[in-house]
Amino acid sequence: xxxxxxxxxxITEVEHLVSHEQRxxxxxxxxxxxxLTGLSASGKSTLAMAIEKDLTRLGFHVYVLDGDNVRxxxxxxxxxxxxxxxxxxxxxxxxxxxxxDAGLIVITAFISPYRQDRDTARKASHGKFHEIYLAADIxxxxxxxxxxxxxxxxxxxxxxxxxxxAPYEAPDNPEVTLDTAKDNIEICVxxxxxxxxxxxxxxx
Amino acid sequence: xxxxxxxxxxITEVEHLVSHEQRxxxxxxxxxxxxLTGLSASGKSTLAMAIEKDLTRLGFHVYVLDGDNVRxxxxxxxxxxxxxxxxxxxxxxxxxxxxxDAGLIVITAFISPYRQDRDTARKASHGKFHEIYLAADIxxxxxxxxxxxxxxxxxxxxxxxxxxxAPYEAPDNPEVTLDTAKDNIEICVxxxxxxxxxxxxxxx
Numbered sequence: 001x002x003x004x005x006x007x008x009x010x011i012t013e014v015e016h017l018v019s020h021e022q023r024x025x026x027x028x029x030x031x032x033x034x035x036l037t038g039l040s041a042s043g044k045s046t047l048a049m050a051i052e053k054d055l056t057r058l059g060f061h062v063y064v065l066d067g068d069n070v071r072x073x074x075x076x077x078x079x080x081x082x083x084x085x086x087x088x089x090x091x092x093x094x095x096x097x098x099x100x101d102a103g104l105i106v107i108t109a110f111i112s113p114y115r116q117d118r119d120t121a122r123k124a125s126h127g128k129f130h131e132i133y134l135a136a137d138i139x140x141x142x143x144x145x146x147x148x149x150x151x152x153x154x155x156x157x158x159x160x161x162x163x164x165x166a167p168y169e170a171p172d173n174p175e176v177t178l179d180t181a182k183d184n185i186e187i188c189v190x191x192x193x194x195x196x197x198x199x200x201x202x203x204x
Numbered sequence: 205x206x207x208x209x210x211x212x213x214x215i216t217e218v219e220h221l222v223s224h225e226q227r228x229x230x231x232x233x234x235x236x237x238x239x240l241t242g243l244s245a246s247g248k249s250t251l252a253m254a255i256e257k258d259l260t261r262l263g264f265h266v267y268v269l270d271g272d273n274v275r276x277x278x279x280x281x282x283x284x285x286x287x288x289x290x291x292x293x294x295x296x297x298x299x300x301x302x303x304x305d306a307g308l309i310v311i312t313a314f315i316s317p318y319r320q321d322r323d324t325a326r327k328a329s330h331g332k333f334h335e336i337y338l339a340a341d342i343x344x345x346x347x348x349x350x351x352x353x354x355x356x357x358x359x360x361x362x363x364x365x366x367x368x369x370a371p372y373e374a375p376d377n378p379e380v381t382l383d384t385a386k387d388n389i390e391i392c393v394x395x396x397x398x399x400x401x402x403x404x405x406x407x408x
Contacts, residue, residue, distance in 0.1 A: 007283045010353055010362055011272040014249045014313075017257040018266070026260065045218045053221040061230065061265065062222070063306035068215040073328065074298040079211045094278040095299050102267035104306060109218075124277065149214055158214055 038134030093121025242338030297325025
């Protein structure tokens, strides 16, 4: 899946005997990765779970990979240094790619502040990647602060916090931009659900 | 998902708004992890791909995670030392658990020689894990040697090769045991497909 050379030698990739078309037919739609990116408190998890609910009701096969959930399991060994963030996003990009290959609509909810890390995730998905930018400004996010994290970060109690003492690199050319500072959750969910319906139909 | 304490602090698990029952209904079956374990050349990948093909034809939503494929992507950074093998299996166990949580039938094809590593994968899946032991003996596997790996390992050209200079710990109490030395592929596929049908029905 990746461009890197595996550390392990003497390995041979094995072909699936199920075609992508068979997976499409059984699910009624194409698989894909819909990658939400934005500051903490921009609404990623809330939006992701609401999109999953709506798409499931519409008959799509959907799964949300959420930053905090993944850090309790697959990425339990990673923190928030730039290196750990890069590895966090690299792994999630690969897992999302596998799930999309299985035919699922994968919604990911990760701050994913570095452009290069998101580009790595895009490459892993081989043309099935869609970047969705939650463009809420830092002042709005700080004012919301539902978990009190900005307050802690400003007080120096959390280090490497995106937007405070760690950078956020906004997407240059996202497939979808949501104004989650201005538009309410229903409007944003509708915008993404319609986008996914449009790009994931069998004849697209 | 895991029992370990996350390295990262200030993270909060987020609940999906889609229930397991909804996922069952939309797919027509329960998700689960069906973990093939056995020596190199015991038939794991061949069997896994054949099971995926048969179950897909029967309308199941299935995906194979194969050792060699995963080492080209998610686990591109890992080799075959005991530590790397443990991390390989830990990550795959977590990914399989996520996919089963999404409602998929996940077939994994990994040597996974250490009992403890397989038990870690079992725990990650929270009751959805089924161990399937491909009980082909080492002599049969050495005689098959489709990729010439045993020959290389015996000549000392590959280090840490399971069954030669690295151990294989057979399962104590697998849910299914296949005699892949004696039974042909069709018989073994049928045995696993029937098992999966039995345990993954909606009313089980």
